Amino acid sequence: xxxxxxxxxxxxxxxxxxxxxxxxxxxxxxxxxxxxxxxxxxxxxxxxxxxxxxxxxxxxxxxxxxxxxxxxxxxxxxxxxxxxxxxxxxxxxxxxxxxxxxxxxxxxxxxxxxxxxxxxxxxxxxxxxxxxxxxxxxxxxxxxxxxxxxxxxxxxxxxxxxxxxxxxxxxxxxxxxxxxxxxxxxxxxxxxxxxxxxxxxxxxxxxxxxxxxxxxxxxxxxxxxxxxxxxxxxxxxxxxxxxxxxxxxxxxxxxxxxxxxxxxxxxxxxxxxxxxxxxxxxxxxxxxxxxxxxxxxxxxxxxxxxxxxxxxxxxxxxxxxxxxxxxxxxxxxxxxxxxxxxxxxxxxxxxxxxxxx
Numbered sequence: 437x438x439x440x441x442x443x444x445x446x447x448x449x450x451x452x453x454x455x456x457x458x459x460x461x462x463x464x465x466x467x468x469x470x471x472x473x474x475x476x477x478x479x480x481x482x483x484x485x486x487x488x489x490x491x492x493x494x495x496x497x498x499x500x501x502x503x504x505x506x507x508x509x510x511x512x513x514x515x516x517x518x519x520x521x522x523x524x525x526x527x528x529x530x531x532x533x534x535x536x537x538x539x540x541x542x543x544x545x546x547x548x549x550x551x552x553x554x555x556x557x558x559x560x561x562x563x564x565x566x567x568x569x570x571x572x573x574x575x576x577x578x579x580x581x582x583x584x585x586x587x588x589x590x591x592x593x594x595x596x597x598x599x600x601x602x603x604x605x606x607x608x609x610x611x612x613x614x615x616x617x618x619x620x621x622x623x624x625x626x627x628x629x630x631x632x633x634x635x636x637x638x639x640x641x642x643x644x645x646x647x648x649x650x651x652x653x654x655x656x657x658x659x660x661x662x663x664x665x666x667x668x669x670x671x672x673x674x675x676x677x678x679x680x681x682x683x684x685x686x687x688x689x690x691x692x693x694x695x696x697x698x699x700x701x702x703x704x705x706x707x708x709x710x711x712x713x714x715x716x717x718x719x720x721x722x723x724x725x726x727x728x729x730x731x732x733x734x735x736x737x738x739x740x741x742x743x744x745x746x747x748x749x750x751x752x753x754x755x756x757x758x759x760x761x762x763x764x765x766x767x768x769x770x771x772x773x774x775x776x777x778x779x780x781x782x783x784x785x786x787x788x789x790x791x792x793x
Contacts, residue, residue: 453568456545460553461563468529468562477564479529479581484590486582488519494574502618505544506551507637508574513555515665516580517641518729522663524591524650525582527561527643532578535571559643588650591661593675596734600660602694602754603740605645605747606730608668609703609722610635613710632706639729646731648746652739659735659743664728669769671732672696672762693759695766698722702751723764 463472470478492512494500503511513530520527532552536545556563561580584590614636617625626633646661653659664671676692700708703718711718734756735743743750761768 450568452542453545456542457549457563459546460549461556463562463564468564472563472565477529477531479564481528481583483584483586485528486520486523486525486584486590487579488516489577489579490516490519492576492578499619500574502622503637504551505547506554508576509548509550509552510555510638512576512578513552513561513580514639514641515729516578517555517559517561517643518639518663518665520580520582521641521643521646522591522661522731523582524588524646524653524658524661525584526647527559528581528583529562529564530556530578530580531564532566533576534566534568535573535575536568537571537573540574555641559641584650585647587654588647589653589658591646591650591653591658591733593660593662594677595658596660596676596692596756597736598692598756598758599737600734600756601737601740601752602672602696602732602734602756603743603750603752604664604668604730604732605642605750606640606664606728607635607704607707608664608728608730609707609718609725611639611727611729612667612721612725613707615727616710629706629710631704632710636727639727641729642731645747645749649731649733649743652742652746653735656739657736659733659739661731661733664730664732665726667724667726667728668732669723675732675734676756676762678760678762691758691760693757694754694762695757695759696754696762696764698753698765702753719764723769
């Protein structure tokens with residue numbers, strides 16, 4: 437796939453933009469037979485390929501008032517790599533479609549591509565094409581490509597059974613706290629709340645943990661797995677099939693439920709401090725917080741010792757039941773909490789969440 441520009445003279449010449457991009461994304465990956473510069477890219481995989489796409493839009497998913505250009509580039513790719521992690525797939529390549537407003541200049545693009553390249557280099561994922569165009573606001577759309585390996589499984593949200601252990605990899609609620617602080621204090625919040633702000637601005641896609649989960653489960657029943665983007669309160673029902681997104685219309689036919697047991701030791705200190713300052717139950721902050729980009733999964737209990745040995749940050753938070761509903765610390769909770777991208781209350785809030793189709 438080639439990268440082309442449409443009316444991009446307001447930023448710089450097409451050649452200047454492509455030269456800027458090439459500075460950060462050399463074409464040097466073995467699996468890529470044909471990278472940027474032709475009508476299509478060509479790469480070879482030996483096993484199944486995973487594909488996912490997310491948009492990242494100014495004033496919907498981020499604000500330039502507190503996101504630096506490098507933060508924007510980093511997070512735009514991170515939210516896509518998180519989807520590959522949730523399937524146990526090895527990141528391979530990605531395409532970038534970028535809408536550029538008139539005020540964007542080459543120094544901005546250098547920072548943007550630099551932040552994106554920092555993450556791409558971490559996981560050895562190659563930019564293989566895309567498109568550039570004039571746009572009234574910054575418009576980013578990324579498609580990522582990954583593959584399973586010969587000793588790993590492609591992991592899905594389905595397959596949980598009663599008695600399975602529910603686990604998370606990553607912090608719950610921390611990015612929600614970061615969003616609130618950045619919205620009200622801007623980047624000044626980073627001084628007193630560094631981890632919360634970092635969780636929102638530069639989330640960590642748990643790609644290595646996803647690969648471990650796929651490998652560990654190769655000779656046994658694979659865990660159910662997904663990433664948390666809309667908050668545990670909305671994403672856990674999706675894992676259980678209660679939301680109708682696993683082929684069960686309106687959730688009908690699913691008898692699975694969950695009993696969650698959350699402890700204070702599982703709550704990040706900045707989530708505890710923020711919740712106390714706002715007189716909010718910290719468990720509520722953990723449950724409804726969006727954009728965690730943690731991994732949420734469930735597996736047979738006898739698989740957990742192997743997972744805990746291989747993934748030190750994994751945390752057990754509950755058990756799958758046959759009750760058809762969810763409790764947290766013995767209290768039922770509503771699955772209508774959490775983030776809904778199309779709710780009216782969300783329309784004017786920046787850096788909300790992605791929902792994969």
